[in-house]
Amino acid sequence: MKPLRIAAALPVAAVLLLTACTSSADIEAEARADSTGSSETVLVVDTSPEQADRVRTDEDPDAAELVPADIAEDGVLRVGITGAGDPPLGFLADDNSTVVGSEVDIAQLVADGLGLELEVVNTTWEGWPLGVQSGDLEAVFSNVGVNADRLQLFDFATYRQGIMAFVAAPDTDLSIAGAEDISGLRIGVGSGTNQERILLDWNAQLESEGQEPAQLEYYVSAGDALLAIQSGRLDTYLGPNSNAVYQASVGDVEVVGTVNAGWPNTTYVAATTLKGNGLVTAIQASLQHAFDDGTYEQTLERWGLQDEAVDAPEINPTVAS
Template sequence: MQTRRTLLTALASLTALGLLTACGASDATDAATDQVAPKGQKGTTINLGPDQKRVHTGKVDAIAAKLPAAVRARGTLQIGVSTNSSPPLSFYATDDRTPIGVELDLATLVADTLGVKPEFAPVSWENLFVGLDSGKFDAVFSNVTVTEERKDKYDFATYRLDDLAFEARKGSGWKVAGPADVAGKTIAVGSGTNQEKILVDWSRQNEKAGRKPVNIKYFQNQTDSYLAIQSGRIDAYLGPNPTAAYHVASAGQTEVVGKFSGAGAHLQGKIAATTKKDSGLVAAYQAALNHIIENGTYAQVLERWGLSGEAVPSSEINPPGLPRTGN
């Protein structure tokens, strides 16, 4: 969890660099202490407070009718978000307890379209899937990549491109274009993530080619990874591109040395709303996502968080995903 001061400083840096853009009128807040304005740039603010005043849209009856009757009667969507994520995906507001970020904004628009109230449950990454399996969550909006293995248990409605980035110490002079460039390197990655699968696969490719494998390290949080980069204990951290761009801009101590699709070299990865397989929910999510893409509120949210480059033209249900390990 980041402190209030860290969030304010980091987002000010991002805004100044153009990685985060100004909030629209609907995102304004009356509390000046919950806004950030970069030096010498008046009128550009980012709302960091717990009252986000998010972009909203109206209910569409024909799309809402796609929800299972039990969910319509309940009037809420139980949505899992990961507390392990970082800005601008999902993180804590200035009260250090309210989750905010692009994932929650998009989930809110989906809920609006479906005529239900979103109820967010912040949990650890592994508990997102436990919650889906148990029926606790109707959906997860938390930077989940579509993979062939996950499609065995879950249904997906895509809403954003999935790009990953290698982040290394600033001025390293190192560039990563493929497996050979990480041979013998010490790289940190999140356990249970698709980026871990890619890194493991690259390490195996290196061994088959007679090169050194990757020395893969795991830390409990990203802060520990960043400290390890600065101390020289690791060469790089592999994670989501949005969080890498955020950290590079806010800290000024690292740089992106390689950017890739989250599904590997031959397939563009997709981030998706995730639900339990055959729950009857995925068609409603897809229809709602296509509606907000068409009416422009989707673009407003991505622009707000500096992620316009990861927009999709339409939502897909269960597209080709990251191949199974070893394939």
């Protein structure tokens, strides 16, 4: 078990190194020692391959009946998840082999509701589209955002909002909700990302109003950006909220603002299936079952991702062109 304290961050690489080199007993002892006399809530996340604390649900017969016969035949739902090291979404457990994380947990709820055994395939971001199209993967739960191009080839059932988060040094007075709050700041961002587009649009707005734009500094590695924050070379960094929540729980940054990745529109993260094969309808029904019985909410809370919750799962939501 690995202790995570909300509002704290080491770079992800350091977190994973700690996991690999420290025994569960040592970690739990450290958690108890660190939490003594502290008013902060300590969130203990299970990094074991067994995942005994994973939230589970029961079968929904109505949803199970919707599974296409060729997929239901072997009693298995084969799901692709990128497990190369992207906590809390998908990363390798203490055995350096088993993929665990919030995406696995959501996939497990869906498989449970459909009465199927979950088979997790550790895939790559580059490889999942071909995996779905070839039939090697029946679905993907891997932080896939719904966009117009993907809707041409795949069907989607939404289960999270695509949220980006600003992180900064602890106890900062920063609070970022819009363009007016970034004027004059030094902001780290990845080139060619949704978050860069948002910041460029906000800078254009500031300049049109005669205000000083933010200074954007480009980073390939989020870990490098976090080090720059800790050393005072950056005021803030804008990246995926899921990663920010995890990093804030284990080190020395805090989340100071969020924005939807599709700003000014809304972007969703969704279960991804082959276009037209019918599986998405069953997945949406199974997700609805988990929404209704509370296990969806419990699963997001397990990983600190409550802010990314959606009101209900939706098939192929309308997206801005």
